[in-house]
Amino acid sequence: MKDIVDPLSRRAFLKTGATLAGGIVAAGMPLSQAIWAAEGKVLKARSTIDPKTFDPGFYNYSHEVDVMDCIYSKLTRYKPGSEWGWELEAAEKIEQVDPTHIRFRLKKGIKFTGGHGELTARDVKFSFERVIKNNSPVKVDWGSLDHVDVEDDYTGVIVLKSPFVPLWMVSLPFAVGHIVSEDAVIKATKDGGTFGTKPPAFSGPYVLADWKPKQYVVLARNPEWSGPKPGFDEIRILPIEDAKAAERAYQAGDVDFTSISLDSLATFKNNPPVDTKVEEYQTLNFNWLGMNLDHPKLKDVNVRKAIQWAINVPQILDAAYSGQAAPATGIIPPGIVGHRDKGLVPPEGDVEKAKEFLKKAGVADLALAIDCTNDSTYSTIAQTVQAQLSQIGISLEINLQDPGSFWTLGMESEGERWKDLQLILTDYGALPDPYYMTSWFVQAQVGIWNWERFRSERYDQLAGEAVTIDDPNVRAKLYHEMQDLMEDSGAYRFLTHRGEPIVYRATRMQAVTRPDGYPLYPDFMAV
Amino acid sequence: MVGVEVMRPKLSDATDTGAFRTFLGQFRKNRLGMLGAVLVILIAAIAIFAPLMITHDPIRIMVGPRLAAPSLDFLLGTDQLGRDTFSRTIMGGRIPLLVAFASLGSSLAVGLVLGLIAGFGPRWLDNLLLLLFDTIRSFPSIIFALAMIALLGPSLASVILVIAITSMPIYARVVRTQTEALRSSEYIAVERSMGAGTTRILAVHVLPNVFGPLLILVSMDVPAVIAIEAGLSFLGMGVRPPTPDWGAILNDGYSYINQTPWLVIAGGIPIVLATLGFTFLGEALRDIFDPKLRKDL
Numbered sequence: 001m002k003d004i005v006d007p008l009s010r011r012a013f014l015k016t017g018a019t020l021a022g023g024i025v026a027a028g029m030p031l032s033q034a035i036w037a038a039e040g041k042v043l044k045a046r047s048t049i050d051p052k053t054f055d056p057g058f059y060n061y062s063h064e065v066d067v068m069d070c071i072y073s074k075l076t077r078y079k080p081g082s083e084w085g086w087e088l089e090a091a092e093k094i095e096q097v098d099p100t101h102i103r104f105r106l107k108k109g110i111k112f113t114g115g116h117g118e119l120t121a122r123d124v125k126f127s128f129e130r131v132i133k134n135n136s137p138v139k140v141d142w143g144s145l146d147h148v149d150v151e152d153d154y155t156g157v158i159v160l161k162s163p164f165v166p167l168w169m170v171s172l173p174f175a176v177g178h179i180v181s182e183d184a185v186i187k188a189t190k191d192g193g194t195f196g197t198k199p200p201a202f203s204g205p206y207v208l209a210d211w212k213p214k215q216y217v218v219l220a221r222n223p224e225w226s227g228p229k230p231g232f233d234e235i236r237i238l239p240i241e242d243a244k245a246a247e248r249a250y251q252a253g254d255v256d257f258t259s260i261s262l263d264s265l266a267t268f269k270n271n272p273p274v275d276t277k278v279e280e281y282q283t284l285n286f287n288w289l290g291m292n293l294d295h296p297k298l299k300d301v302n303v304r305k306a307i308q309w310a311i312n313v314p315q316i317l318d319a320a321y322s323g324q325a326a327p328a329t330g331i332i333p334p335g336i337v338g339h340r341d342k343g344l345v346p347p348e349g350d351v352e353k354a355k356e357f358l359k360k361a362g363v364a365d366l367a368l369a370i371d372c373t374n375d376s377t378y379s380t381i382a383q384t385v386q387a388q389l390s391q392i393g394i395s396l397e398i399n400l401q402d403p404g405s406f407w408t409l410g411m412e413s414e415g416e417r418w419k420d421l422q423l424i425l426t427d428y429g430a431l432p433d434p435y436y437m438t439s440w441f442v443q444a445q446v447g448i449w450n451w452e453r454f455r456s457e458r459y460d461q462l463a464g465e466a467v468t469i470d471d472p473n474v475r476a477k478l479y480h481e482m483q484d485l486m487e488d489s490g491a492y493r494f495l496t497h498r499g500e501p502i503v504y505r506a507t508r509m510q511a512v513t514r515p516d517g518y519p520l521y522p523d524f525m526a527v
Numbered sequence: 528m529v530g531v532e533v534m535r536p537k538l539s540d541a542t543d544t545g546a547f548r549t550f551l552g553q554f555r556k557n558r559l560g561m562l563g564a565v566l567v568i569l570i571a572a573i574a575i576f577a578p579l580m581i582t583h584d585p586i587r588i589m590v591g592p593r594l595a596a597p598s599l600d601f602l603l604g605t606d607q608l609g610r611d612t613f614s615r616t617i618m619g620g621r622i623p624l625l626v627a628f629a630s631l632g633s634s635l636a637v638g639l640v641l642g643l644i645a646g647f648g649p650r651w652l653d654n655l656l657l658l659l660f661d662t663i664r665s666f667p668s669i670i671f672a673l674a675m676i677a678l679l680g681p682s683l684a685s686v687i688l689v690i691a692i693t694s695m696p697i698y699a700r701v702v703r704t705q706t707e708a709l710r711s712s713e714y715i716a717v718e719r720s721m722g723a724g725t726t727r728i729l730a731v732h733v734l735p736n737v738f739g740p741l742l743i744l745v746s747m748d749v750p751a752v753i754a755i756e757a758g759l760s761f762l763g764m765g766v767r768p769p770t771p772d773w774g775a776i777l778n779d780g781y782s783y784i785n786q787t788p789w790l791v792i793a794g795g796i797p798i799v800l801a802t803l804g805f806t807f808l809g810e811a812l813r814d815i816f817d818p819k820l821r822k823d824l
Contacts, residue, residue: 242782244781244782244783247785248781248784263607263783263786264785264786267785267786268785315589318593319588319589319593319607319608319609322593374762374763376607376778376779376782379763379768380607380608382768383588383608383768383769384588384608386768386769387586387587387588387608387769397767398767398768398769399680399681399767400681400763400767400768402677405677
């Protein structure tokens, strides 16, 4: 014991402390940063959702894919920066041979963890085809994929049934493009079906070290990773659903990277927390008020149109986003093929016209319910809609739901609640191709993600046609018509594509994002 | 053994003018109790006369600019929807008080009946009811409330029902214990021998004896119920928007605290004052009517 205590005498302790402090000062490093450096490079970030799966072939939410980007490899990835594009990741080369064939050659030496061997073209074939074979709810992301031909260990050809233009910006660089180990997944699941929250092997720069539902996801460096060394030793992602709560968490130092609400953007810009960088991005998300066409109270198109015309979108955006968000004209945002310059119903609506529609429907004292998440922004939107509908004599009851409960409301697989749905406030994430925004509203998606239960043969026909066309102008016309059909059904009142301000501690990291502000964690650099 | 004299209800004595004066004298000496009474009377008066005191429609949006600071037009500023915070705070007091009285009143009534049945009924029924009380009590109140509201959906009725269910076992247990003790007392035995029926014994001898401790318990529970109701509304599980409620105002304030502190102040201070008021009042009543309970607690 004496041997241990003696070297830590008061004099020695003071001497060591003074030397350390002197060293830090001499290095010109603030004390907080020195402590941070000594802790190890841990990136503490916020996710808007608690992941329900780590299986890329069966993902539910965009923010689950943020984690998948870290733990698996894919042929291509989104280019970081302000312009949408893609670049090679696990592929050494990839080329479109003809409209239905894409040949790829893999980089050598990418290993799966757990002794599952090298990543080969067979794994690519297995990963892509399992999404279709197992009837994944997100198989639409693979469009017209037929199969993958394996030419040798590193080369393969993706074969499509028909041309599928969105493959380059949706399928390959996003969720379903991630490559899992055939050997590991078959051992874990027998049939290649979903492995849910228990990934059997990793092939990215990080591995899933720990996950506590509703608490955190911890990613640690993958010791078998042969690519460029990622910037952080550990990534700790906390699920914080409410943007306002996330802002408090950032200010308290619980997270160092988060998106914030548009409503708080001005406050953060005018009075940013210490060492904070604020960046603004235009999201591709689309936010709308939907109506369940199968609900008896909403069967009459005149009732639906009355609601459409009674809603004043700029007023809603003023209340919920401090006027920082622009009204949407449809589900396709500006800058993406198929964006409409204006919608059929003007953003401001028209109360008198709304009353006329209601009169035509012969409905009086209509009482409806609206469901939304209990997030402060949606609560504000719902209350504004409530006030606006009261102007035409419709009373609205607001059902604020926990996100876990809300996001299954319209799914037939989750029970009978879809039958009671009336009005719904929803926000879908999107990718930089109009196919992604429009694919959720085809008839095959009714009861899955098409909660309005919108059915249109013409829409489906256009959706099928649009993915085969390369010419953006011709393609845009089809998407314009599809959005017209949606709006004309009365089932949709488009609100906004909002915006995605992010904040991060510049003394700890250089954040790297997609053009819409979504984080690309493997590229984050520690400062 | 519990003697007749010991169990004689003190509340019945209080009906005498002299006893009432004694009570008032004792109450006046209790400064915190007086402060509590003043706060409770003030809050109750504001809740009752709220419609006469508000300056704007509390649910009408955009009556003023968003998140405005206090001014002569908007005494406590406005919220994120441009609603008058003062009017919402004034009207917001009605919900916690309504929830407190409706839920505690109904749980008191049900607890009283079940407690009497358990204490005076057959042993098997007593055991069954005790099992029921203990089962309900074994759930942490707030977790039970969240689970129930997730099932029933958030509404005022759900909040009242949940609080009534979680509070009932305490009252029922107190009544059962008192009833059981009285059941075997000598004067009840004498009443029985003189031909008194169960109904008369319960109404004339048991009820007055159990009512005093119950009222003290209820007065002590009011602040807890106000806090639970505000907590549920804060979590978005209470009353539905746009109903003004202190917990909901506090929640809005939390969301917009960077922009304005007034919402948190407007939602938070009434909750603090109401819980303090009822706590001080309840403690004062307990000290006067049942000093033994104070020692036990």
